[in-house]
Amino acid sequence: MGAHISIPMYQRAVAQRYRLAGQKCKKCGKINFPPKAVCKYCQASNEFEYVQLSGKGTVYSNTVIAGGGAPPEFAEEAKCKGSYPVAIVELEEGPRVIAQLVNPPEEGYAIGMPVEVVFRKIYEEEGVIRYGFKFRVATQP
Template sequence: MGAHISIPMYERTVGQRLAFEGERCTDCGTIAFPPKGACPDCRNDEFETVDLSGEGTIYSYTVLSPGGAPPEFAGQAQAEGRYVVAIVDLDEGPRITAQVTDVDPTEVAVGMPVSGRIRRIYEEEGIVRYGFKFVPATE
């Protein structure tokens, strides 16, 4: 059984899943992505929506083999073999975790520039879930 995200929850988070939509704290200016209930720096709870570029660099990464894949990614791991999951420092400041694709896992490196893309993440109960993945940035 895979991770379950209800349809209402999925619909409420479309901006952060499909548009790199974050939020900026109205007190201290910290940018959060995905949006939080309170500012991670000053605990303020008022924000303004900001569009993020989706550009960043790899802070750290790991390569998962088919046996290490979460259940919702088992089909992908079986079809593609190993795949990369990275912690990415977005240019605007937030640090997020996402899959890196369209690259040989042996070519991924810390500090590598990457660019976010909206891609198919997995399918659950006949519903395709989309979200962001990263690809090597083109110079």
């Protein structure tokens, strides 16, 4: 196993992983996700208002990860399932996130396709199941 994330560090990220909690910069008004200590857009502010992100977005870019290219935390999944789709998703609120895509449509995922967040098991470490967000084709536009 590669990139170890301690249980306390994982617990600090629960709001962003389970609720898509972002932060709106009080200076420039842009949404930071995942949350940062300083605004990644204006670098001038560390004052934020927490916002609930909708979980809706569009595929900005996508690829398929094959077994040999899987990060260590997904090695087991790659062994079981083979390849899997991953995308950069542009959220309605502006931020772009990298996430795994699930339940691909027959024609596959395409740039511009509307997607929505789902929460699924990511991997298990130290006997703790780590959940997080993935995306699927949006059921409603």
